[in-house]
Amino acid sequence: MRWSGQLVDGNEPAQEALFDAGAVVRTFDTPGFRGTTFYEVRAKSVLNRVTADAWMFNWTINPYRGCGHRCTYCFARKTHTYLDFDAGLDFDTRIVVKVNAPEVLRRELARPSWRREPVAMGTNVDCYQRAEGRYRLMPEIISALAASGTPLSILTKGTLMLRDLPLLLDAARDVPVSLSMSIGFLDRELWRTVEAGTPSPARRLDAVRTLADSGLGCSVLMAPILPYLSDSPEQLRACVKALADAGARSITPLVLHLRPGAREWYFSWLQAHHPQLVPRYRALYRRGSYAPAWYTERITREVRAYAQEFGLSRGPGRRSSDPEVVPAAPPAPPASPTPPAQEREQPEQLELWSQA
Numbered sequence: 374m375r376w377s378g379q380l381v382d383g384n385e386p387a388q389e390a391l392f393d394a395g396a397v398v399r400t401f402d403t404p405g406f407r408g409t410t411f412y413e414v415r416a417k418s419v420l421n422r423v424t425a426d427a428w429m430f431n432w433t434i435n436p437y438r439g440c441g442h443r444c445t446y447c448f449a450r451k452t453h454t455y456l457d458f459d460a461g462l463d464f465d466t467r468i469v470v471k472v473n474a475p476e477v478l479r480r481e482l483a484r485p486s487w488r489r490e491p492v493a494m495g496t497n498v499d500c501y502q503r504a505e506g507r508y509r510l511m512p513e514i515i516s517a518l519a520a521s522g523t524p525l526s527i528l529t530k531g532t533l534m535l536r537d538l539p540l541l542l543d544a545a546r547d548v549p550v551s552l553s554m555s556i557g558f559l560d561r562e563l564w565r566t567v568e569a570g571t572p573s574p575a576r577r578l579d580a581v582r583t584l585a586d587s588g589l590g591c592s593v594l595m596a597p598i599l600p601y602l603s604d605s606p607e608q609l610r611a612c613v614k615a616l617a618d619a620g621a622r623s624i625t626p627l628v629l630h631l632r633p634g635a636r637e638w639y640f641s642w643l644q645a646h647h648p649q650l651v652p653r654y655r656a657l658y659r660r661g662s663y664a665p666a667w668y669t670e671r672i673t674r675e676v677r678a679y680a681q682e683f684g685l686s687r688g689p690g691r692r693s694s695d696p697e698v699v700p701a702a703p704p705a706p707p708a709s710p711t712p713p714a715q716e717r718e719q720p721e722q723l724e725l726w727s728q729a
């Protein structure tokens with residue numbers, strides 16, 4: 374692989390642009406981590422500048438590469454190929470951990486040139502995936518950002534975020550803190566197969582409730598909405614109702630998009646579990662990675678109507694007839710098709726932060 378020289382048994386030179394030398398390969402023989410290999414690397418930098426004009430934040434931090442949450446549709450799968458891993462099983466089971474992320478971050482935040490612009494986490498892979506339970510990188514990252522006066526936002530499917538709730542409450546006394554949970558549907562059978570490594574939708578709803586009760590609040594990225602699997606009016610209405618009941622601060626619906634990397638993996642899952650839908654998906658995504666406008670507009674319209682029905686509003690002073698639902702228009706494609714030396718961010722979260 375491209376950077377295997379960093380590994381204890383590697384033979385090739387390290388990729389200096391991403392990581393320092395001195396990484397180790399580790400496995401854990403515990404139920405949650407069986408079959409997963411961790412590549413502990415020492416990052417040279419962790420603050421990643423997002424350059425595309427379309428982004429609503431300028432900086433991101435991604436302490437991990439690959440994700441044990443194993444969502445078949447994950448848009449970040451392609452980024453694993455930049456490390457010479459594959460976008461399928463390797464993405465799920467070969468997790469790169471930037472073990473020195475807090476230390477490097479503190480150094481970067483201390484630079485006189487740091488302007489305390491908002492930093493987003495969870496923009497590429499999930500920062501509260503299972504590995505975080507063992508490596509515990511996020512507490513120090515949150516503390517470092519807050520201590521430096523840097524606003525932060527987190528998007529996750531990981532209920533592990535609640536572990537850090539006291540810390541997040543502390544941070545919110547010093548800087549703006551914005552939290553979001555990703556919940557695309559409620560169907561347990563669908564969840565078990567399509568996003569098998571994530572906490573169940575019910576547990577994520579509980580997390581939204583806990584965050585709402587804490588006073589911090591939590592927005593919801595209702596994503597992905599899966600055509601013909603989780604998009605019926607009944608399913609959308611039930612999901613919006615559950616989100617409203619849980620106290621979601623806002624809802625951003627986002628229809629499944631299938632870029633290369635995710636596309637192949639999702640279609641093989643579809644073929645195995647819902648083969649009758651394959652022709653319909655091929656027709657819907659025949660023009661590329663995104664569902665057509667007529668479809669996404671239908672989803673946005675319906676979600677907005679249900680949000681209105683269940684009284685979701687933008688907060689104090691805003692009418693409940695003006696629900697906080699951001700249109701489900703497809704995000705802009707990456708600025709360049711060429712994989713960069715630094716991590717390329719994906720624009721899925723554009724919608725989410727655009728409502729701020």
Ligand code: SF4
Pocket residue numbers: 440441442443444446447448449497498499502530568571
């Ligand atoms: S939780 Fe997010 S980053 Fe992880 S596999 Fe699922 S979609 Fe990808």
